[in-house]
Amino acid sequence: MLRRFDLTGLIEEVRETNAKKIGxxxxxxxxxxxxxIVRILEKEGFEVVVSGKASYxxxxxxxxxxxxxxxxxxxxxxxxxxxxxVVYVPxxxxxxxxxxxxxxxxxxIEFERVSxxxxxxxxxxxxxxxxxxxxxxxxxxxxxxxxxxxMKGQVLGCNFTSVDRRAEAVIFVGDGNFHPxxxxxxxxxxxxxxxxxxEKLRKFRKDxxxxxxxxxxxxxxxxxxxxxxCVVASSKPGQNRLDLxxxxxxxxxxxxxxxxxxxxxxxxxxxxxxxxxxxxxxPRISYDxxxxxxxxVLTPQEAEIIAGKRSLDDYEVDEIL
Amino acid sequence: MLRRFDLTGLIEEVRETNAKKIGxxxxxxxxxxxxxIVRILEKEGFEVVVSGKASYxxxxxxxxxxxxxxxxxxxxxxxxxxxxxVVYVPxxxxxxxxxxxxxxxxxxIEFERVSxxxxxxxxxxxxxxxxxxxxxxxxxxxxxxxxxxxMKGQVLGCNFTSVDRRAEAVIFVGDGNFHPxxxxxxxxxxxxxxxxxxEKLRKFRKDxxxxxxxxxxxxxxxxxxxxxxCVVASSKPGQNRLDLxxxxxxxxxxxxxxxxxxxxxxxxxxxxxxxxxxxxxxPRISYDxxxxxxxxVLTPQEAEIIAGKRSLDDYEVDEIL
Numbered sequence: 019m020l021r022r023f024d025l026t027g028l029i030e031e032v033r034e035t036n037a038k039k040i041g042x043x044x045x046x047x048x049x050x051x052x053x054x055i056v057r058i059l060e061k062e063g064f065e066v067v068v069s070g071k072a073s074y075x076x077x078x079x080x081x082x083x084x085x086x087x088x089x090x091x092x093x094x095x096x097x098x099x100x101x102x103x104v105v106y107v108p109x110x111x112x113x114x115x116x117x118x119x120x121x122x123x124x125x126x127i128e129f130e131r132v133s134x135x136x137x138x139x140x141x142x143x144x145x146x147x148x149x150x151x152x153x154x155x156x157x158x159x160x161x162x163x164x165x166x167x168x169m170k171g172q173v174l175g176c177n178f179t180s181v182d183r184r185a186e187a188v189i190f191v192g193d194g195n196f197h198p199x200x201x202x203x204x205x206x207x208x209x210x211x212x213x214x215x216x217e218k219l220r221k222f223r224k225d226x227x228x229x230x231x232x233x234x235x236x237x238x239x240x241x242x243x244x245x246x247x248c249v250v251a252s253s254k255p256g257q258n259r260l261d262l263x264x265x266x267x268x269x270x271x272x273x274x275x276x277x278x279x280x281x282x283x284x285x286x287x288x289x290x291x292x293x294x295x296x297x298x299x300x301p302r303i304s305y306d307x308x309x310x311x312x313x314x315v316l317t318p319q320e321a322e323i324i325a326g327k328r329s330l331d332d333y334e335v336d337e338i339l
Numbered sequence: 340m341l342r343r344f345d346l347t348g349l350i351e352e353v354r355e356t357n358a359k360k361i362g363x364x365x366x367x368x369x370x371x372x373x374x375x376i377v378r379i380l381e382k383e384g385f386e387v388v389v390s391g392k393a394s395y396x397x398x399x400x401x402x403x404x405x406x407x408x409x410x411x412x413x414x415x416x417x418x419x420x421x422x423x424x425v426v427y428v429p430x431x432x433x434x435x436x437x438x439x440x441x442x443x444x445x446x447x448i449e450f451e452r453v454s455x456x457x458x459x460x461x462x463x464x465x466x467x468x469x470x471x472x473x474x475x476x477x478x479x480x481x482x483x484x485x486x487x488x489x490m491k492g493q494v495l496g497c498n499f500t501s502v503d504r505r506a507e508a509v510i511f512v513g514d515g516n517f518h519p520x521x522x523x524x525x526x527x528x529x530x531x532x533x534x535x536x537x538e539k540l541r542k543f544r545k546d547x548x549x550x551x552x553x554x555x556x557x558x559x560x561x562x563x564x565x566x567x568x569c570v571v572a573s574s575k576p577g578q579n580r581l582d583l584x585x586x587x588x589x590x591x592x593x594x595x596x597x598x599x600x601x602x603x604x605x606x607x608x609x610x611x612x613x614x615x616x617x618x619x620x621x622p623r624i625s626y627d628x629x630x631x632x633x634x635x636v637l638t639p640q641e642a643e644i645i646a647g648k649r650s651l652d653d654y655e656v657d658e659i660l
Contacts (some may be wrong), residue, residue: 041602046610053567056599067581070571070603070611082402082574084604085580128495206587216574246374250391260407278377281362282391289367291374292393320429 023043025055028091028107029062037088037103043069043080044093072157072283075174077256079104096138096168099255111139113214118191119154121184121212121219129208131157133185134171136202137179137192139216141169147191159185161218164339173197175302176257176338178204198222200302203230204335230305231333234320241314241324243295247277248322250285257338259298262318266296269325286311296321301336346376349412350383358409358424364390364401365414369430393604396495398577398621400425417459417489419577432460433556434535436467439512440475442533442540450529452478455492455504456499456522458513462490468512476542476636480506485660494518496623497578499525521623525656526550551626552654558646559651562635565615568598570642571606573602573620578659580619583639586618596646605631617642622657 040059044052056066067087069080076095084090084103094109109160118310132151134144148158162170163179169179173190179203181188190198190211197212234246247270251263263279270277277296280287285303287295295315297304308315317336322328353361361380365373377387388408390401397416405411405424415430453472456463469479483491484500492501494511499522502509511519511532519532523543530543568591572584584600591598600616601608606624608616616636618625628635638657643649 045443049610053597053599065585067572068569068599068601070601070605070608072546080602082604086602094643248389251388257581264386276374278374279388280391281388281407283403284391287391291371 024108024110025058026092026107027184029059031205032060032064032091032105033088035089038063038065039067039087039089040064041067041069041080041083041090042091042093043073043078043083044072045073048094072245074300075256076106077252077254079255081255094139096172098166099175108142108194109139110142111215113140113143113191115143115150117217118147118212118214119150121214121217122151122189122210125208125210125219125221127156127187127189129186130155131159131185131187132210133159133161133180133182133188133205134300135173135188135197135208136171137197138172140191141172144169144171144191147189151189154210164282173201175200176336178337181205181207195220195222196306201226203305204244204337212237217222219223234333235330235337237308237314237316238320238323238330241316241320243293244292244314245276247275247294248280248287248290248292248298249277250287251279251281252285253281253283254299257299259318259338261311263296263298266298266318269327270321273325273334275324282321285315288315302313304336341481345429346379348540349426349656352382352424353382353385353410353412358411358534359384359386360408360410360647361385361391361406362387362401362408362411363414364392364394364399364404364411366394369596370643380487387389395523395621396577397427398497398573398575400576402576411482414558415460419495420489422576427570429463430460434464434512435463436464436616438538439468439533442535442538443472443510446531446540446542448477448508449512450507451476452480452505452507453531454480454482454503454528455511456494456509456511456518458518459490459493461512462493465490465492465512468510472510476585482635494522496521496657497621497657499658500660501529502526505649516541516543517627524548524626525658540610555641555654556651558629558635558637559641562615562637562641562645565613565635566597568596568602568611568615568617569611569613570598570617571608571620572600572602572606573606574602575620578620578638579606582657584617584619587619587639587642590648591642594646597644605648620656622659625657 059066069083071080076098091102093107102128106157148160151158159182160171161180161182166177187208198209208224211220247266249263251260267277297315304315304317319334380387390404392401397419414428418427429654471482472479479504481492482501484505487498508529519530523530529545532541570584570588572581588598618636625636625638640655
């Protein structure tokens with residue numbers, strides 16, 4: 019499993035920087051290998067400290083740990099911002115392109131023009147997948163999105179700019195529901211999600227998006243009855259939208275919504291006496307986690323609707339570009 | 340309620356620093372007033388951002404927020420470390436000294452020599468309490484502890500140096516069980532805890548400490564069977580013991596306990612593949628929270644016992660001095 023990280027080449031690169039103290043940061047899904055990774059680096063003579071912080075993406079760089087070490091190795095995510103002394107360690111899942119095609123064939127894909135997408139762990143083989151899909155008669159768009167994504171076809175939880183608008187449907191290669199659900203919401207297209215490890219296909223239909231929008235309308239209606247608002251600004255380096263938070267606070271206060279700015283790395287705010295949260299941190303927290311948080315969590319665009327600055331018809335999903 | 344903070348004098352002081360952007364940080368217990376406090380500061384012309392981080396003590400200074408503002412107002416705790424651009428806002432609970440005496444009289448205190456203690460919110464009246472106790476015939480020690488505590492008789496969750504060893508028992512003024520339980524464990528003396536707001540007296544007997552020590556022995560025995568250890572070093576400025584964590588990791592590895600250092604601000608480590616946590620962050624997490632964490636959480640001294648560097652007879656509680 020460790021080969022997926024290609025540590026050998028990387029260790030040479032790190033050695034050239036003369037770094038002695040190394041910080042390492044891994045997402046939960048691969049923390050399983052942490053002892054093994056530390057032992058490999060120690061054997062090479064490095065002093066290693068592991069980050070205990072969450073690491074959902076490269077918006078989550080552990081700046082506190084970075085202060086204590088010469089170099090921080092951030093595993094499994096591509097950079098969303100450039101930071102000095104931070105090295106990104108790609109994590110590539112090896113998978114069989116043929117089995118992706120086989121899995122796709124289990125469903126009739128009614129469209130001809132498809133946009134091809136994946137998470138960073140799977141994107142390295144998309145050119146190959148594209149060729150095979152073209153052999154099957156599809157017109158395939160494999161597009162590089164905004165600067166925040168690094169690989170062709172790559173999507174993040176907050177960025178779907180690599181989805182080509184000309185496509186009729188989207189094919190996604192990767193694990194879980196988080197990304198394909200995001201693609202469906204943002205692109206308003208049907209999504210065919212292939213998990214190469216499970217060899218399973220799941221379909222996310224564009225009409226589910228309408229249900230999603232209806233839920234958001236209900237939430238906006240609830241929020242309109244609230245008095246005290248916390249506008250969250252994230253302290254995570256890759257989600258920093260404090261200026262936007264300031265604007266929204268001023269906007270809400272101007273229409274007599276009592277609001278304050280809260281700077282934080284976790285949008286829970288259990289002990290804050292507010293009935294509603296306006297979230298400028300990770301957009302997916304607004305969409306996926308508000309039930310857990312037990313208060314309406316609204317996006318910047320939804321806050322504008324509450325303040326009467328945007329109409330319901332002009333509903334837009336929140337994305338960090 | 341707000342008068343307890345004496346914001347008027349403070350605002351003058353803050354204005355003299357020419358600060359425009361103010362960060363504020365409050366413990367959960369007083370977050371109730373957050374909107375009121377922000378409005379008062381805004382009315383004075385300051386731009387205000389509230390910290391969303393935990394604030395259990397002044398070990399919890401929000402350094403990320405400090406980067407974004409001219410000045411950080413940290414409410415309700417006395418400084419444990421000095422930091423530039425951080426202002427500490429005392430929170431004093433007004434209480435009736437006579438009612439403290441009355442409450443104490445509900446129990447026969449069998450001792451003559453007592454050490455008088457309180458949390459920072461209650462310590463401002465300890466001189467007065469001392470006088471009244473002396474009127475009643477007690478010999479009262481009211482001692483200033485180490486640099487980490489600022490007021491005479493003041494205790495922290497991790498520092499009980501203001502308890503005078505010559506006393507036969509300890510009188511504590513304040514809320515909750517957290518501090519008096521700590522005093523009993525650390526001092527091995529009976530503690531009489533008076534809550535002035537509830538007008539209630541609770542007794543923490545020194546023999547409960549023996550039960551506590553037995554529990555720790557059981558935990559040490561469990562930990563001796565573990566293979567993979569995470570040694571936690573806190574990123575909180577007031578709990579920084581990374582050097583100690585490095586020493587403990589080396590010690591454990593030298594006796595074939597597989598250990599790594601984890602740098603974090605929350606000692607949960609749910610997703611780390613270790614069976615045991617060695618905690619150099621807040622000592623009280625080791626003593627009070629290990630059941631919630633569901634893994635043995637051991638102090639530095641207990642780690643030394645595991646590594647055979649300290650004997651069980653030489654058991655010592657962990658304190659940050």
